[in-house]
Amino acid sequence: xxxxxxxxxxxxxxxxxxxxxxxxxxxxxxxxxxxxxxxxxxxxxxxxxxxxxxxxxxxxxxxxxxxxxxxxxxxxxxxxxxxxxxxxxxxxxxxxxxxxxxxxxxxxxxxxxxxxxxxxxxxxxxxxxxxxxxxxxxxxxxxxxxxxxxxxxxxxxxxxxxxxxxxxxxxxxxxxxxxxxxxxxxxxxxxxxxxxxxxxxxxxxxxxxxxxxxxxxxxxxxxxxxxxxxxxxxxxxxxxxxxxxxxxxxxxxxxxxxxxxxxxxxxxxxxxxxxxxxxxxxxxxxxxxxxxxxxxxxxxxxxxxxxxxxxxxxxxxxxxxxxxxxxxxxxxxxxxxxxxxxxxxxxxxxxxxxxxxxxxxxxxxxxxxxxxx
Amino acid sequence: xxxxxxxxxxxxxxxxxxxxxxxxxxxxxxxxxxxxxxxxxxxxxxxxxxxxxxxxxxxxxxxxxxxxxxxxxxxxxxxxxxxxxxxxxxxxxxxxxxxxxxxxxxxxxxxxxxxxxxxxxxxxxxxxxxxxxxxxxxxxxxxxxxxxxxxxxxxxxxxxxxxxxxxxxxxxxxxxxxxxxxxxxxxxxxxxxxxxxxxxxxxxxxxxxxxxxxxxxxxxxxxxxxxxxxxxxxxxxxxxxxxxxxxxxxxxxxxxxxxxxxxxxxxxxxxxxxxxxxxxxxxxxxxxxxxxxxxxxxxxxxxxxxxxxxxxxxxxxxxxxxxxxxxxxxxxxxxxxxxxxxxxxxxxxxxxxxxxxxxxxxxxxxxxxxxxxxxxxxxxxxxxxxxxxxxxxxxxxxxxxxxxxxxxxxxxxxxxxxxxxxxxxxxxxxxxxxxxxxxxxxxxxxxxxxxxxxxxxxxxxxxxxxxxxxxxxxxxxxxxxxxxxxxxxxxxxxxxxxxxxxxxxxxxxxxxxxxxxxxxxxxxxxxxxxxxxxxxxxxxxxxxxxxxxxxxxxxxxxxxxxxxxxxxxxxxxxxxxxxxxxxxxxxxxxxxxxxxxxxxxx
Numbered sequence: 001x002x003x004x005x006x007x008x009x010x011x012x013x014x015x016x017x018x019x020x021x022x023x024x025x026x027x028x029x030x031x032x033x034x035x036x037x038x039x040x041x042x043x044x045x046x047x048x049x050x051x052x053x054x055x056x057x058x059x060x061x062x063x064x065x066x067x068x069x070x071x072x073x074x075x076x077x078x079x080x081x082x083x084x085x086x087x088x089x090x091x092x093x094x095x096x097x098x099x100x101x102x103x104x105x106x107x108x109x110x111x112x113x114x115x116x117x118x119x120x121x122x123x124x125x126x127x128x129x130x131x132x133x134x135x136x137x138x139x140x141x142x143x144x145x146x147x148x149x150x151x152x153x154x155x156x157x158x159x160x161x162x163x164x165x166x167x168x169x170x171x172x173x174x175x176x177x178x179x180x181x182x183x184x185x186x187x188x189x190x191x192x193x194x195x196x197x198x199x200x201x202x203x204x205x206x207x208x209x210x211x212x213x214x215x216x217x218x219x220x221x222x223x224x225x226x227x228x229x230x231x232x233x234x235x236x237x238x239x240x241x242x243x244x245x246x247x248x249x250x251x252x253x254x255x256x257x258x259x260x261x262x263x264x265x266x267x268x269x270x271x272x273x274x275x276x277x278x279x280x281x282x283x284x285x286x287x288x289x290x291x292x293x294x295x296x297x298x299x300x301x302x303x304x305x306x307x308x309x310x311x312x313x314x315x316x317x318x319x320x321x322x323x324x325x326x327x328x329x330x331x332x333x334x335x336x337x338x339x340x341x342x343x344x345x346x347x348x349x350x351x352x353x354x355x356x357x358x359x360x361x362x363x364x365x366x367x368x369x370x371x372x373x
Numbered sequence: 374x375x376x377x378x379x380x381x382x383x384x385x386x387x388x389x390x391x392x393x394x395x396x397x398x399x400x401x402x403x404x405x406x407x408x409x410x411x412x413x414x415x416x417x418x419x420x421x422x423x424x425x426x427x428x429x430x431x432x433x434x435x436x437x438x439x440x441x442x443x444x445x446x447x448x449x450x451x452x453x454x455x456x457x458x459x460x461x462x463x464x465x466x467x468x469x470x471x472x473x474x475x476x477x478x479x480x481x482x483x484x485x486x487x488x489x490x491x492x493x494x495x496x497x498x499x500x501x502x503x504x505x506x507x508x509x510x511x512x513x514x515x516x517x518x519x520x521x522x523x524x525x526x527x528x529x530x531x532x533x534x535x536x537x538x539x540x541x542x543x544x545x546x547x548x549x550x551x552x553x554x555x556x557x558x559x560x561x562x563x564x565x566x567x568x569x570x571x572x573x574x575x576x577x578x579x580x581x582x583x584x585x586x587x588x589x590x591x592x593x594x595x596x597x598x599x600x601x602x603x604x605x606x607x608x609x610x611x612x613x614x615x616x617x618x619x620x621x622x623x624x625x626x627x628x629x630x631x632x633x634x635x636x637x638x639x640x641x642x643x644x645x646x647x648x649x650x651x652x653x654x655x656x657x658x659x660x661x662x663x664x665x666x667x668x669x670x671x672x673x674x675x676x677x678x679x680x681x682x683x684x685x686x687x688x689x690x691x692x693x694x695x696x697x698x699x700x701x702x703x704x705x706x707x708x709x710x711x712x713x714x715x716x717x718x719x720x721x722x723x724x725x726x727x728x729x730x731x732x733x734x735x736x737x738x739x740x741x742x743x744x745x746x747x748x749x750x751x752x753x754x755x756x757x758x759x760x761x762x763x764x765x766x767x768x769x770x771x772x773x774x775x776x777x778x779x780x781x782x783x784x785x786x787x788x789x790x791x792x793x794x795x796x797x798x799x800x801x802x803x804x805x806x807x808x809x810x811x812x813x814x815x816x817x818x819x820x821x822x823x824x825x826x827x828x829x830x831x832x833x834x835x836x837x838x839x840x841x842x843x844x845x846x847x848x849x850x851x852x853x854x855x856x857x858x859x860x861x862x863x864x865x866x867x868x869x870x871x872x873x874x875x876x877x878x879x880x881x882x883x884x885x886x887x888x889x890x891x892x893x894x895x896x897x898x899x900x901x902x903x904x905x906x907x908x909x910x911x912x913x914x915x916x917x918x919x920x921x922x923x924x925x926x927x928x929x930x931x932x933x934x935x936x937x938x939x940x941x942x943x944x945x946x947x948x949x950x951x952x953x954x955x956x957x958x959x960x961x962x963x964x965x966x967x968x969x970x971x972x973x974x975x
Contacts, residue, residue: 007935186930210925217926235930250935264935271938296938306937309944364902365928370948373941 003083004053004267005249008039008076009260010065011278014096018129018199019160021191023262023276024063031278035261036072038285042259043079045290049257049267055080056254057087057246060110066092070101074108087112087245089153094140095132102140102147112244113144114153114184120174121167124160129195134174141178151242153182158220159213160188161196161205168216169223176227181242185220186235187213214363233314234362251310253303261291271296300327304334308372312348313365317356331355338371378631379559383451383588384504385468387493388478389486389846393508396540397478397549398452402619404546405438405450435574435586435633437616437623442554450553451633453573453588455492461721462850463667464574466495467649470665471573471588471633474502474557476549477524481507481515481537484523484817487787487846493528503528504556505535506549511542519814527813560631567659568592568600570628570652575643577697581613583640587628587652590663594628594636599655603662607645608655609638643700669701671719672780672851673726673830674747674763676707676873677733678715680740680953680964685714691737692716695729702729707764711873711957712742712967717764723830740953742967745876746830751778751854765875768861771912779857779879780826782849783808787819792841796820799840803828804879825879826851832972862887862916864894864970865908869958874970887917890970897966900924905960 009023012035016026025031043050058080060073073090082088089112090105105113117137119125125133132140144152154175158168175183188208190197199205221231229237233251236244249256258265262276272295275281284291298306304327311318323331332339339355342348347361347368361368388394438450455461455468469475475496479485496503505524507517517537524532534556536548563569570587578584587594594600594614601608614636615624628634640646647669651662679688692704703719720726726746733739752760752768753775762768784805788796790812797820800807805822812818824833829849837845860883864874874894878886887909894907898921905921929940954961 184931187926187928189929189931210923214925234928250937256935258935264937266935266937273936273938294938305941309941310937363926363928366944366947367927369944370951373944373948 005256007258009263070104094137120171158216309369392480511539563591575646676744678712788845795840891919895919
């Protein structure tokens with residue numbers, strides 16, 4: 001039996017955040033029933049692939065998976081026969097859950113919850129267009145613990161216009177105080193055609209300050225490591241044993257099937273993704289047609305590129321041995337010059353067995369990735 | 374013989390862009406039965422892709438037709454299509470010299486435009502009979518009566534007999550054909566019979582060599598005759614003569630006095646067959662060439678470089694091929710510290726330059742970086758020596774220059790009166806000196822200004838169009854050189870002078886130009902890991918400064934949800950962009966940055 005990971009996209013939000021350009025809708029809740037029905041159909045149409053696989057992780061991402069009624073999530077999860085130690089994650093936004101909802105998740109078999117907190121500073125939360133405040137986030141996280149979640153992740157954002165280094169450090173200490181097991185700490189990326197983008201373009205918010213952003217990133221690295229979290233990827237930190245296996249799967253080229261509007265899959269040598277427009281996604285499945293609208297074949301050459309740009313995201317880097325086992329070619333015979341360039345410019349480091357990003361490389365990872373594309 | 378000549382009509386069509394010249398030409402060809410409607414590819418005469426798209430004629434074309442008139446006689450019509458732009462005034466004048474009459478097409482809604490006016494005067498100067506035709510009478514805004522009066526008032530030719538037509542809908546085309554027979558004259562009867570033929574165009578064909586288009590002014594051009602080009606002095610053996618038909622050739626034995634046709638003579642180089650030159654018999658040459666011959670003079674210069682330095686040889690080959698068909702294109706190799714190896718090119722004018730650039734990009738798939746266009750300046754040094762400078766890189770040190778001169782163009786602009794203020798303002802901004810202004814009618818004005826040519830070539834045409842909502846039209850002609858306070862403006866990136874960005878500008882414009890350029894460069898130069906000062910300076914003096922701030926990160930922090938394809942594409946696109954950048958010292962400058970400084974006003 002092949003291992004397989006499952007991603008389920010929930011494209012609904014109570015309110016869209018200022019910076020967000022993900023596939024999600026804050027004005028289409030009336031489609032929820034039809035959507036989950038379509039999701040069922042999509043899963044059913046893929047039964048043959050699911051049944052012959054060992055499902056090692058499931059991830060409900062969004063949007064806001066915690067926004068719809070928990071019964072929908074439970075029903076969707078019930079469609080899968082999971083491996084015994086499968087990791088099952090749901091993304092949740094503070095303000096959309098309570099103890100009861102969290103308990104239903106837990107009972108349904110969800111064993112990891114990732115809170116999109118972004119900040120513990122009330123001012124920043126208003127600017128970002130979030131629906132919660134600091135106390136709501138803290139209460140929800142405590143509720144999750146009470147409901148039996150012992151693997152909790154918090155998302156924090158840095159580099160937001162007007163954000164101060166001091167404020168960000170306060171958020172970091174709140175995270176540590178709450179004793180969660182996992183932290184994702186990522187630099188703001190302004191989505192195209194978002195309210196934030198237009199405010200920045202018009203000068204209604206100050207420009208993003210790279211230097212501050214990097215100071216915050218470094219503060220996160222220092223503070224979290226000092227408190228027992230190990231950085232395992234560009235933006236991810238975890239207590240030992242609590243790394244997100246599902247996300248690591250993406251970076252080591254594991255196969256996954258994605259369900260839902262705009263969901264992506266990598267399966268059987270092909271990357272493909274679904275229609276993002278909600279109505280069209282639903283209509284397609286009502287007609288029993290797979291809603292695929294993009295597809296790319298991944299041959300060996302392409303796979304090698306992906307192995308590099310995804311594998312190097314992890315602080316452990318890539319193993320020279322694994323490369324040659326996987327592709328039957330030596331890493332240096334394919335990328336000798338590129339690796340040398342990156343090492344010479346201080347972006348990569350090698351210990352003879354593995355190659356990984358340096359501290360500087362973590363800040364300029366795209367420079368490295370472009371070499372391997 | 375006499376009778377035969379009386380049945381020839383050699384004419385061209387003069388019209389402003391969009392007034393329907395090509396459509397009328399198509400209808401005439403169709404009506405004379407050369408091609409059925411089905412065989413006609415629309416707008417036969419404009420056969421270059423670019424010509425069709427821009428709706429202008431770049432190369433002259435000619436076609437011979439037989440028209441059976443209502444008087445029962447058959448007439449030979451030779452339609453010689455002229456290039457339709459001020460840059461090609463000389464070519465137009467030679468094409469007109471090959472004709473005896475001209476049809477002036479005027480849009481019934483728009484009326485006369487600046488360029489039409491210029492070409493009509495050229496036709497009148499060449500002694501042509503002008504037959505006005507009012508086109509587009511099907512338009513709701515058509516005012517044929519008004520336009521007829523306008524023609525009489527402004528040009529001073531009779532227009533009451535002008536056929537009112539719709540070339541698009543094929544209305545009244547017969548009237549035009551009859552009017553050609555009735556109002557346009559047959560060729561003059563020459564005094565002698567020694568061969569004199571006027572070259573009005575030539576083109577390169579990879580099988581036949583150069584095909585030379587001629588009008589026989591006197592004598593007969595025969596197959597197997599040795600001919601002499603009187604101005605270039607080359608001789609060639611004629612191995613084919615004949616007439617042009619749409620899309621092809623009809624070989625014949627000879628071309629007689631008054632006829633229009635072509636010949637080939639295994640000529641390898643279009644430079645040997647210059648427009649305006651006189652073809653005569655080598656054995657019995659004419660004593661006097663036809664008058665009016667001029668060498669093509671380049672007025673506008675710029676550097677053209679391949680965006681990808683490795684394609685230098687491709688660029689050279691492409692220029693060589695274009696030159697085969699366009700003797701007025703000049704190019705010579707030059708090199709720039711910033712852009713590597715490329716060519717300094719000379720053009721008849723701004724449109725000519727744009728056309729060449731576009732043809733290089735489209736027909737030869739070249740990605741180009743061009744430098745700011747320049748004119749020829751006269752530099753008089755302290756020791757009294759005079760220099761001609763068309764490239765800022767060759768400008769001597771300010772300390773060695775006594776004074777400089779720049780070319781001035783007389784610009785005629787026709788503009789609807791409601792945009793008059795905008796356009797006068799533009800002319801003043803461009804250092805224009807007002808000459809006069811003439812009301813063409815209650816709503817349109819012809820404005821005449823003396824404007825330095827270097828202001829006209831610097832996106833003046835775009836500004837003119839944008840400030841008149843596209844209604845203003847321009848005609849210009851260089852008339853003189855005048856003494857002027859000019860300076861060389863240099864641009865520095867990270868403290869290093871970038872030769873490809875230097876240009877020569879009037880002292881009074883240097884500050885504002887310097888500021889705009891530094892702003893544009895700041896927008897178009899990507900952030901580096903260090904801060905990059907962008908400075909404009911004259912001599913050692915810095916007059917404008919911007920800073921490209923350093924970046925401290927280049928990383929996609931969030932990478933989940935499994936959308937790997939998009940991330941790969943983004944990285945691949947960035948990588949492609951980097952390849953097309955020029956490394957100047959340690960600063961990487963994209964192609965767009967070089968191009969952005971060429972258009973500051975729009």
